[in-house]
Amino acid sequence: MKAYLFSGQGSQFVGMGKDLYDKSFLAKRLFQLSNKILNFSITSVMFEDKKNILKYTRYTQIAIYIYSVIKTKILNNFNPDMVAGHSLGEFSALSSVGVLSFEDGLRLVKKRADIMQEICENTDGGMAAIFGLEDKIVESICKEKNGNVVPSNYNAPKQIVISGELKFLRKICSHLKKIGTTKIIYLPVHGAFHSPIMEPAKKKLENIIKNITFKKPKCPIYQNVTGNSVTNCGEIKRNIIKHITSPVKWKQTIKNMISVGVSSFEEISPKSILKGMVKKILIEFNKKKCKIM
Incomplete structure (x- = not known):
């Protein structure tokens, strides 16, 4: 069985996604759609970042989401047995398996990023x-x-x-x-993510998330809040709300995936940051033969 893993903040870099944009008509169309939805050129931020703003939460989060979801849409054989995302990456994972549409996911991540950025600036x-x-x-x-x-x-x-x-x-x-x-x-971040400081963000996002349609995932998603497999839309939505102030249980997530027989992990991210963590977890649980791509 194969699991796909999606990274969060920290995997961004200037130039991210330009290769996808240049090589794939579908990717180009989705990047242009992103610019339209956001009402500004996120592609300019991702590809050039002349104003040095990619490092800020409100741009970082949407850039990583866009890159990650587009990458899954242009892969020839994206057919996961299960998925998981680290922090922000959970939203990419949700869109990759059909829980959220690309557009709804982007709008939600933008709201999340804006709200979190505002809290970061005031704390x-x-x-x-x-x-x-x-x-x-x-x-x-x-x-x-x-x-x-x-x-x-x-x-x-x-x-x-x-x-x-x-x-x-x-x-x-x-x-x-x-x-x-x-x-x-x-860490080079401007806030205390996944802590009680983010409680105001949780309250604001709860109202937004409640009004978004979540669909049944094509495969189980292992969520940060519990580290467990989830397929129920209501539970996924509740966990996404809790996710803002709760810790990311990544070690527990990988352990639980291993326990059901995962034989390979593939990271979807602009820059690899999860492979090292997964390798350490595999060693601890004596699963050295699992592949990490």
């Missing part, structure tokens, strides 16, 4: 990747210190991301350094 949040410590240790320290910083991404064995108000995030990172973490990387 002093950040995210940091912690390497070398067990999840329980990081969870315990976040809870003990102040509760303003929470685990936001369970990426791989001994690789967890924490999110929260920047001043508290720095204090916790300083403490983690003292107790044995091997590496800390502050």
Whole structure:
């Protein structure tokens, strides 16, 4: 069985999608449709980025969504047994298997990106990747210190991301350094995603999502909130709403896919960022023979 994985923020780069645009008539048509829906040239941002704005959430998220979904539409043999997306990538995954139309998905991702960007501009949040410590240790320290910083991404064995108000995030990172973490990387994002700071975004998006038609997926989708397989439209919609403030359970997702017999994973992203995480998870669960493409 084959699983397709969709990346989130961090996989973007200037020039992304230009090769698809130049080589495929369908891709070109969908890029032009994206420009029309958005009412500005996202292709100029993706291909050239002369104003240096691709790094901002409101552009990054829609660019990655557009690239990822278009890529699945021009693949000759896109026939997944299951899909999953990391954070933003979950929206790409949903569109790839027919839960959302390309157009509805793009409009929703744009709303999500705009709302999240607004919160980022009005709060002093950040995210940091912690390497070398067990999840329980990081969870315990976040809870003990102040509760303003929470685990936001369970990426791989001994690789967890924490999110929260920047001043508290720095204090916790300083403490983690003292107790044995091997590496800390502050992520190049402008907000505390998948944390309580995003609660206002969750409330705004809930009203928008409720009015969008979700269709039954062509195959199971493993969602971030639980890491479990879902096919029910109502459950998918509820999880998408929770997704804004809940942690990304990526390690659990890959583990659950392995448990049902996945033999290969293929990443759909502008730039590969998931392969390394998946490889570490496969090693932990002694599934080294699984292919990662």
